[in-house]
Amino acid sequence: MAEIVKRNKALSVNPLKASQPTGGSLACLGFDRAIPMLHGSQGCTAFAKVFFVRHFREPIPLQTTAMDQASSVLGADENVIEGIKAIAEKSNPALIAVLTTGLAETQGCDVHRNVREFRERYPEYAHVAVVAVNTPDFTGCVETGYAATIYEIVKALVPDAASAGTKPGNRQRQVNCLVSPMLTPGDLEALRDLIEQFNLRPVLVPDLSDSLDGSLTDDDFSPVTIGGTPVSELATLGEARASLIIGASLRKSGELLQEKTGVPSHYFDHLYGLQANDALITTLADISEMPVPQKIERQRAQLQDAMLDTHFMLGQLRVAIAADPDQLNALIHLVQGMGAEVVTAICAGNTPVLATAPVDSIKIGDLEDLEVMAKERKAQLLIGNSHAVASAERLGIPILRIGFPLYDIIGGYQKTWIGYRGTRQTLFDLANLVINFAHEEIEPYYSPYAQKPESERQACSPSCH
Template sequence: MAEIHKRKKALSVNPLKASQPIGGSLATLGFDKAIPMLHGSQGCTAFAKVFFVRHFREPIPLQSTAMDQGSSVMGADENVVEGLKAIAEKSNPALITVLTTGLAETQGADVHRNVREFRAKYPEFDHVAVVAVNTPDFTGCVETGYAATLTEIIRVLVPDAAVAGTAPGKRKRQVNVLAGPMLTPGDLESLRELMEQFQLRPVFVPDISDSLDGVLTDQDFSPVTIGGTPVSEMATLGYAKATLVIGASLQKAGELLQEKTQVPSYFFKHCYGLAASDALICALSEIAGQDVPERIERQRAQLQDTMLDTHFMLGQLRIAIAADPDQLNALIDLVNEMGSEVVAAISAANAPVLADAKTASIKIGDLEDLELTAKAHKAQLLIGNSHAVATAERLGIPVLRAGFPLYDIIGGYQKTWIGYRGTRQALFDLANLVINFAHEEIAPYHSVYAQKPENERQQVSPSCH
């Protein structure tokens, strides 16, 4: 059980978190022909777009209701209604999410009512799915915004089993996967390959591995996402044999989906490390009704050998970690399996999963808190996003980049962390950082009796008598 230390500072110094609208946008971008519309000023959307473009290095479709001084005071309902009309008319999307920002929330916007007004005023766009979500950026983080958006998408787009007449297990090989924001496109690709080895067909909700995976297309420009989970697939979730919910932050979304579809769910806090990967494989074996393939058994044996090879470098290593709650808990479990000690754990927001984390204490804070705590406990390695690189440089320790955003390396969004193969590579990366970085080396000993080089000998003046 970890002791949670809440924020006491009046401001953030070197902030760790990214905002809830960014998380909501990320969830939206995992659907085909989708576009998020942020209800706020143009700067709110521009800021989010910079984060996405630098991280994924792809064109990102985002729209804004462009609130100005007048609408901020007098009301911006018309901005939402007419903004939805303009997007539906010009871009023909399959899904639009209306995400609030701090400005809209402070102004008192009711985006759910605005969507109802849009439906009443423009019935010709009833074929376009519109989901409104409250995602104020003055609270929460990417993870909470992502979870709230996915929950609302499930609430609006997934039909109740009693009404739609869906029957769990009718599609015997389909498995729904609610994918948390800590899963990279590389993670989803790896998970897809893993499930296909059990002859299962995964339906990722959402699927950023198809829409943000860096594939060139024939289109010069698209105002909406290309690739991702088709919105039409949401009507088929009730026919699946099972649902995998990966990420403690998606607990509510997973329970809602199970309630609406009656499809049994398997909940996983994460899939980092040997124990968590074992739990995932056992669940897939149970769902598929078959033994674990020999190829996967071999990957497990390879991970065990890697753990043996790297424990010399990672055992008792003092590590500092900064991340969103789900990923922070996952990374703590990963390094604990190797006998490392987490001496500084900083979370971007509070969440129930943190209370069960296997570390002494966790602070809800920023990168200044990380730096001070890591320095006080003499951390030897840091794990965090690209914002934490400068912190590691000041501390004089190596850094393993993880999380969002990663803007100072190429392909960071494609790194695989989950399963036996992902865990194996993560351990290699950690061990190599320790080996290649000057790390508490024993200073050379120079004997007082050793003969000094010619150029260092003292010039003794001849004594005069």
């Protein structure tokens, strides 16, 4: 059980976390023909858009209610209602997610009431799904905002089995997958391929691998997302054979989905490492009633060989990690499973999964805390997002880039970390960082009875002879 050390500073220095509205927007972007609308000032939306564009290198559809001084004081209900109406009229989206910001929350907005008022005032837009989510950016992080949005989408758009007449197992090969924000578009593609090898049909909620995978389209411009999970698919979740909940942050959403539909949920905190992936493969084999395909057996054997090859470099390695809760927990299990020692663990937010992580303590803090603690504890390798690169340079240690945002490398959003193959490549990447970055090299020893190399004899002073 890890001790959770809460922040005691009055400010964040070199912040690690990104805001909850950013996480909520990311969840919305995984649905087809969707658009997030942030209830706040224009700067709140611009901040999130910059992060997304630099990370995914794609045009990102985001809207704002554009609160100003007057609406911040007198109320901005009309901004929300008319903003939803304008988007529904001009863009004809399938889904609008109304996400609050710190400004709107401080002002005292009630976006759930605003959505009800919009429905009463404009019944002609009943075909447009609208979901309101409280995501203040003065608390939480990307992961908590993402999880809150998925919960509200399941609550509002997945029909109850009793009222909809759905029955678990009607679609014998369908498997629902609620996926954490720690899974990249590349991870989601790998997860889909893995499930399909068991002759199952996965429905990913949400599916960033289809909307933010970097593929070119015929459209020059679209005001809404292109690709992702169709909103209509949410009505079929109650007929699936099972639900896979990937990420501890989505446990509450998984429990709600099971309560509404009766479809049994299977929970996985992460899919990093041999043990976690064994649990997933065993579950898929049970659901499909099929033996594990030979191809997957071979990938498992390849991972075992990679573990043997890399344990010389990773065993007793002193590692510092900074990430959101789900990913931090996953990385701790991965590196400790290889014999490394996590000497510093910094998290962007506090969630229940952190207490179960196999480390002495986890600090809720920023990248300044990471840098100070990593230096004190003589860390040899750092794991974090692109904001942590400067810290690694000052510490003089290598960094494995992972998380959000990744803006100083190309294709970071598409990298695969999960599964046997993803874990295998991650171990190779970690080992190569250690090999290519010298640590406390031992000076060569020359016997006094042996002749020194010519270059060193010339460098010696006369007193050496």
